Amino acid sequence: MADITETTDPKTADPTWPKAEERRLIGQRISRLDGPAKSTGTAKYTYDLNRPGLLYARVLRCPHAHAKVTKLDMAPAESMPGVRAVRVIQGAGTEIQWALDEVAVVAAVSDDIAQDAVRAIAVEYEVLPHFVSEEQLDKAPATKPGEEKTEGDPVAAMTAAAVRVKGTYGMPVISHNCLEAHGQVCEWTGKDEMTAWCSTQALSALPPQFAERLEIPAANVRVITQYMGGGFGSKFSVDRWGIECAELARQAGAPVKLMLDRAAELTVAGDRPSAFAEIEVGATDDGTLTAWTSKSWGSGGLGSAGDPPMPYVFQIPNRRHRHTAVPTHTASSRAWRAPNHPQGCYLTMSALDDLAAKLAMDPYDLFVKNLSMTGMADVYKQELEIAEQLMGWKARWHQRGAGAPGPVQHGLGLSIHTWGGRGHRSNCEITLQPDGQVDLKMATQDLGTGTRTAVGIVCADTLGLPLEAVKVNIGDSRYPASGGSGGSTTIGGVSAATRRAALNARALLFDKAAPKLETTADQLEAVDATIRVKGSPDRKLTWKQAMALFGHTPVTATGANPGPGELTGSGVGGVQMAEVAVDVETGIVKMVKMVAVQDCGLIIDLKTAESQVYGALIMGISGALSEEKVIDPVTGRMLNVDFESYKMAGIGDVGELVVHMMTGPGFDERGPIGLGEPPMVSPGAAIANAVANAVGVRVPFLPLTPRHVLEALAKGAA
Amino acid sequence: MAADNRRDDSVDPDTAQGLAPGGLSRRAFLRGGAAAGLGAGLLSSLPAVAAKSAPVEPAKTEAGVTLLGPGPVPMSLQINGKAHAVKLEPRVTLLDALRDHLDLTGAKKVCDRGTCGACTIILDGRTVYACSVLAIESQGSDIQTIEGLGTLEKLHPLQAAFVENDAHQCGFCTPGFVMASKALLDANPAPTLPEVHHALSGNFCRCGTYAGIRGAVLGVAAAYAAAAAEGDEPPGNAEAEDPEPRPKKKKKKKRNPDG
Numbered sequence: 001m002a003d004i005t006e007t008t009d010p011k012t013a014d015p016t017w018p019k020a021e022e023r024r025l026i027g028q029r030i031s032r033l034d035g036p037a038k039s040t041g042t043a044k045y046t047y048d049l050n051r052p053g054l055l056y057a058r059v060l061r062c063p064h065a066h067a068k069v070t071k072l073d074m075a076p077a078e079s080m081p082g083v084r085a086v087r088v089i090q091g092a093g094t095e096i097q098w099a100l101d102e103v104a105v106v107a108a109v110s111d112d113i114a115q116d117a118v119r120a121i122a123v124e125y126e127v128l129p130h131f132v133s134e135e136q137l138d139k140a141p142a143t144k145p146g147e148e149k150t151e152g153d154p155v156a157a158m159t160a161a162a163v164r165v166k167g168t169y170g171m172p173v174i175s176h177n178c179l180e181a182h183g184q185v186c187e188w189t190g191k192d193e194m195t196a197w198c199s200t201q202a203l204s205a206l207p208p209q210f211a212e213r214l215e216i217p218a219a220n221v222r223v224i225t226q227y228m229g230g231g232f233g234s235k236f237s238v239d240r241w242g243i244e245c246a247e248l249a250r251q252a253g254a255p256v257k258l259m260l261d262r263a264a265e266l267t268v269a270g271d272r273p274s275a276f277a278e279i280e281v282g283a284t285d286d287g288t289l290t291a292w293t294s295k296s297w298g299s300g301g302l303g304s305a306g307d308p309p310m311p312y313v314f315q316i317p318n319r320r321h322r323h324t325a326v327p328t329h330t331a332s333s334r335a336w337r338a339p340n341h342p343q344g345c346y347l348t349m350s351a352l353d354d355l356a357a358k359l360a361m362d363p364y365d366l367f368v369k370n371l372s373m374t375g376m377a378d379v380y381k382q383e384l385e386i387a388e389q390l391m392g393w394k395a396r397w398h399q400r401g402a403g404a405p406g407p408v409q410h411g412l413g414l415s416i417h418t419w420g421g422r423g424h425r426s427n428c429e430i431t432l433q434p435d436g437q438v439d440l441k442m443a444t445q446d447l448g449t450g451t452r453t454a455v456g457i458v459c460a461d462t463l464g465l466p467l468e469a470v471k472v473n474i475g476d477s478r479y480p481a482s483g484g485s486g487g488s489t490t491i492g493g494v495s496a497a498t499r500r501a502a503l504n505a506r507a508l509l510f511d512k513a514a515p516k517l518e519t520t521a522d523q524l525e526a527v528d529a530t531i532r533v534k535g536s537p538d539r540k541l542t543w544k545q546a547m548a549l550f551g552h553t554p555v556t557a558t559g560a561n562p563g564p565g566e567l568t569g570s571g572v573g574g575v576q577m578a579e580v581a582v583d584v585e586t587g588i589v590k591m592v593k594m595v596a597v598q599d600c601g602l603i604i605d606l607k608t609a610e611s612q613v614y615g616a617l618i619m620g621i622s623g624a625l626s627e628e629k630v631i632d633p634v635t636g637r638m639l640n641v642d643f644e645s646y647k648m649a650g651i652g653d654v655g656e657l658v659v660h661m662m663t664g665p666g667f668d669e670r671g672p673i674g675l676g677e678p679p680m681v682s683p684g685a686a687i688a689n690a691v692a693n694a695v696g697v698r699v700p701f702l703p704l705t706p707r708h709v710l711e712a713l714a715k716g717a718a
Numbered sequence: 719m720a721a722d723n724r725r726d727d728s729v730d731p732d733t734a735q736g737l738a739p740g741g742l743s744r745r746a747f748l749r750g751g752a753a754a755g756l757g758a759g760l761l762s763s764l765p766a767v768a769a770k771s772a773p774v775e776p777a778k779t780e781a782g783v784t785l786l787g788p789g790p791v792p793m794s795l796q797i798n799g800k801a802h803a804v805k806l807e808p809r810v811t812l813l814d815a816l817r818d819h820l821d822l823t824g825a826k827k828v829c830d831r832g833t834c835g836a837c838t839i840i841l842d843g844r845t846v847y848a849c850s851v852l853a854i855e856s857q858g859s860d861i862q863t864i865e866g867l868g869t870l871e872k873l874h875p876l877q878a879a880f881v882e883n884d885a886h887q888c889g890f891c892t893p894g895f896v897m898a899s900k901a902l903l904d905a906n907p908a909p910t911l912p913e914v915h916h917a918l919s920g921n922f923c924r925c926g927t928y929a930g931i932r933g934a935v936l937g938v939a940a941a942y943a944a945a946a947a948e949g950d951e952p953p954g955n956a957e958a959e960d961p962e963p964r965p966k967k968k969k970k971k972k973r974n975p976d977g
Contacts, residue, residue: 039885040864040867230890449887617926
């Protein structure tokens with residue numbers, strides 16, 4: 001009989017996903033495993049941890065967008081009763097480059113005392129000039145122009161175009177605004193050993209980051225993230241406040257909790273770059289796109305990331321584009337769901353919709369006519385047809401501004417989008433216990449996307465066990481390493497690694513069971529908690545009988561991604577349609593309905609997959625209608641640093657939501673592909689196009705607030 | 719000393735966002751009111767508030783009112799039917815008392831200023847934001863938190879419905895939504911969708927779980943209605959006993975719900 005080492009070495013040299021008729025759990029509608037913990041409030045997040053002797057940290061932040069620290073005296077804070085540790089982060093002489101950047105930090109026995117101590121710190125600044133308003137490119141003191149990208153001959157094609165439209169469009173910086181603020185609890189367990197509970201989306205990446213800055217071995221840092229309250233791309237790094245928290249804990253000899261307050265969370269812990277563009281697009285008079293030129297600009301803070309792909313999705317044959325980054329005195333942006341895509345999509349789809357309006361053409365027909373430029377014409381075509389049915393588009397669409405008379409105007413808008421999302425690197429370890437329990441270990445994290453449930457489903461489905469038989473252990477850096485959850489790469493990575501590990505575990509069982517069942521391993525299947533001979537369901541071993549063949553020793557198998565076989569894919573398409581009602585007297589936009597038709601390869605859990613799409617629609621509606629970081633040009637400070645004025649959509653603001661997932665042949669073969677990004681791309685574009693359709697003029701700037709709507713109406717009437 | 723440090727260049731984010739015209743954060747104002755004994759006349763307590771972090775003489779009487787704090791004072795909180803004795807500074811909010819001192823962390827701290835709903839609890843039958851109530855003023859009240867609703871083994875029907883409808887993603891807002899939903903159904907067992915929207919309009923979710931929440935709340939309401947029609951006990955998940963007696967159907971005066 002083969003030993004463990006030999007059999008773990010892939011028996012399954014060419015692993016595949018099970019065929020549709022063999023799937024028992026994969027693709028079903030399954031409630032997430034941690035739902036009860038979340039709905040009972042027993043799920044413990046980083047913010048919830050009360051370690052014995054816990055200290056609370058608070059941060060002194062610079063109120064100026066650009067300033068030099070001229071004096072910093074920690075003594076008044078340090079001497080306060082209850083204060084256990086203080087640290088200077090950016091002391092006298094340091095130049096601060098954005099408002100609310102960290103200056104100093106204190107740890108005290110209560111959160112209130114820590115706040116008192118921060119207020120007691122004596123600090124003075126020399127205020128320096130700042131720049132925070134990137135809306136007008138020609139007013140920027142410094143810019144970083146990107147490369148100009150040209151295909152074909154856009155100038156000649158534009159001149160030759162029968163129809164041309166020009167427009168200027170834009171969307172502001174918005175914040176991730178995670179409900180669980182960024183932060184961590186750090187506790188030293190030895191001279192050079194630390195455990196950190198982190199609200200992170202990149203668990204396995206954090207120990208090395210801590211270790212390097214704290215000058216201790218990475219293997220001595222343990223990071224735990226059982227539950228985390230939202231990341232959306234903003235929680236990949238250990239962050240300076242993470243290191244400070246660890247140093248405070250080391251200094252105080254006690255565990256320290258440092259969570260950002262809401263003002264800091266909104267101001268410095270994550271932004272999506274703004275994007276503005278001047279666009280000209282040309283077409284033949286039947287609506288075939290022929291020419292595109294655009295120059296875009298925007299700010300991702302001081303680092304000024306961001307370069308939206310334009311034209312988006314439609315690769316118009318003659319095109320030219322250049323993006324210019326505008327550095328501002330604001331914190332550097334972070335990856336925000338589908339980096340660059342919502343901007344590229346909104347800017348492009350707005351221009352194409354304006355072109356359709358000029359042609360008096362239904363944008364649905366304009367999109368269909370030009371699908372060959374997308375590289376995924378078949379997928380989009382199918383999705384457009386389904387969305388059309390779900391929205392009743394053809395029956396209800398009207399020419400721009402040609403709705404029924406009255407102050408409340410209805411309109412329809414549409415957009416399409418794409419994303420890559422190939423599975424990231426991951427490892428998975430599966431141990432079959434003699435009692436029939438299966439332990440799965442993986443140092444991944446569940447952001448609320450359903451990762452925990454998905455790996456359980458893949459493991460149980462592969463082993464022919466009920467989901468309850470699998471104990472899913474994630475959220476601890478002591479488990480086999482896995483990738484960060486970003487770019488919609490998690491589901492592919494964790495599912496593929498789990499599938500390979502489970503197939504390898506199953507192969508071990510089949511090898512042991514085959515002689516007992518007087519057959520060969522390739523004739524066996526794992527179904528209903530039995531190992532049985534294909535076609536002869538009576539020739540079987542119960543799971544326990546099979547495990548007994550190993551004596552009383554647990555059996556461990558591993559799997560990784562990438563690995564043998566094609567288990568991951570990339571490149572999905574989605575279509576969204578929006579219906580809005582706009583009061584042209586008040587400028588108030590209300591969502592009536594939104595339809596999302598989305599492809600994501602093989603669906604592991606239909607219920608949580610749909611939730612991801614619903615969630616993206618809602619977050620997208622929120623961004624389209626009301627979110628905007630308002631930065632005061634005079635002080636350089638963000639003004640709306642609370643939920644009253646940083647406006648997010650509530651439950652009554654989102655209208656009817658319809659989600660349709662593309663499944664089956666043509667989609668499943670590519671393996672699972674993530675959903676964090678794709679459905680997040682289109683909402684702004686679809687909703688803005690619906691508003692233009694309703695009110696008869698383009699409202700060129702997001703968010704679609706009454707002010708922007710009324711300004712556009714006034715300009716249109718002038 | 720705190721007053722001296724309230725110059726613009728030493729503003730911390732807490733006060734930076736919450737400064738009221740008089741230079742006081744709303745929270746400091748709230749705490750100061752309690753520190754001086756609620757009802758003792760908030761205006762007269764303002765100077766003491768500005769210096770809240772500087773200990774003043776403990777417990778003295780002024781115009782027949784006992785002043786407590788600023789040091790810890792004994793309190794008793796009635797939470798989920800159980801009395802908890804704690805010793806806290808009068809400025810401690812009910813949310814911090816629950817989370818930091820009693821390890822009841824189901825109510826979440828998100829905005830800490832009464833806008834996001836993540837700390838929603840039920841106090842004497844009404845939903846309140848635990849961040850905007852002081853622990854000291856919650857004495858004598860019946861405080862219900864998510865921990866008193868159901869357990870992992872025996873979910874409350876609403877909790878079971880949240881699971882079934884996948885009305886949570888990251889889950890950080892979920893306890894607040896469950897409590898707000900419970901208060902709604904207690905008062906109005908058969909809400910319309912606009913009524914659900916209205917009742918839950920004080921809670922925010924960032925992941926976007928509103929579709930699931932609608933389904934969960936309306937589903938439980940429908941189950942209550944079906945049970946009422948049958949004359950049965952209210953249904954929950956098969957195993958669970960409803961830990962709460964079913965709310966009596968009573969006509970609730972509701973403000974005009976949103977559309």
